[in-house]
Amino acid sequence: MSRISAVLLGAGESRRMGVDKLSLPWGRKSMLGHCFETLLRSEVYELIVVLSPRNKGVRNQFRGRKVRTVINPLSKMGMSSSIRRGLQKIHPHCHGILIALGDQPLLRTQTINALIRTFDEGRGGIIVPSFRGIRGNPVIFDRKFKKELSNLRGDVGGRSILESHSEDVRVVPVKSIGVVRDVDTWSAYHSPVLAAQELGRRKGKC
Numbered sequence: 001m002s003r004i005s006a007v008l009l010g011a012g013e014s015r016r017m018g019v020d021k022l023s024l025p026w027g028r029k030s031m032l033g034h035c036f037e038t039l040l041r042s043e044v045y046e047l048i049v050v051l052s053p054r055n056k057g058v059r060n061q062f063r064g065r066k067v068r069t070v071i072n073p074l075s076k077m078g079m080s081s082s083i084r085r086g087l088q089k090i091h092p093h094c095h096g097i098l099i100a101l102g103d104q105p106l107l108r109t110q111t112i113n114a115l116i117r118t119f120d121e122g123r124g125g126i127i128v129p130s131f132r133g134i135r136g137n138p139v140i141f142d143r144k145f146k147k148e149l150s151n152l153r154g155d156v157g158g159r160s161i162l163e164s165h166s167e168d169v170r171v172v173p174v175k176s177i178g179v180v181r182d183v184d185t186w187s188a189y190h191s192p193v194l195a196a197q198e199l200g201r202r203k204g205k206c
Contacts, residue, residue: 001043001116003091008047008050010022010049010050012079033061038107040066042112046091047067048086049069078156080157096116096127096140098140100137100138107138111176112138115140131173131175131176134180136179136180
């Protein structure tokens with residue numbers, strides 16, 4: 001099986017909600033803690049958790065045999081800075097890099113494993129999940145894209161890389177709505193499934 005290094009982005013500014021949304025309760029854990037456990041149970045080879053300076057006090061909550069935490073002192077510069085910080089800690093001989101968001105608590109472990117299996121089948125490329133035709137996250141990048149990921153700037157993820165290498169993209173249809181539901185608003189937090197269904201109806205008409 002391929003060695004997949006997962007980078008969990010947990011250093012966002014949560015500007016739209018006005019609070020640190022990743023520390024909000026989700027079941028018996030925080031939202032970020034729930035996402036962490038989902039990834040930890042999966043078949044990823046290692047898990048790097050990227051935190052901001054303001055939440056470095058919780059780093060001891062993220063432990064495990066295959067876990068490392070890292071603080072991003074440049075977190076206010078956007079998502080790309082956290083991606084770069086995480087990439088600095090991945091295993092030098094990993095086969096793929098999974099970029100996961102800390103605000104996707106509906107994501108399932110079996111979905112992550114399905115993406116890894118697809119990566120194994122093709123040994124390369126970019127693996128993207130989709131729910132009812134809508135592309136989502138997390139995304140697995142072959143390690144050959146590490147340099148391009150490291151060159152990202154601003155509050156962006158890897159969308160530009162997908163657009164530049166469309167021939168390398170493999171879309172994996174999944175049954176879990178969690179790949180398209182990130183919690184960006186209070187309504188999504190209080191009723192995430194309904195919010196996700198509404199999102200799917202709107203995007204399906206575009």
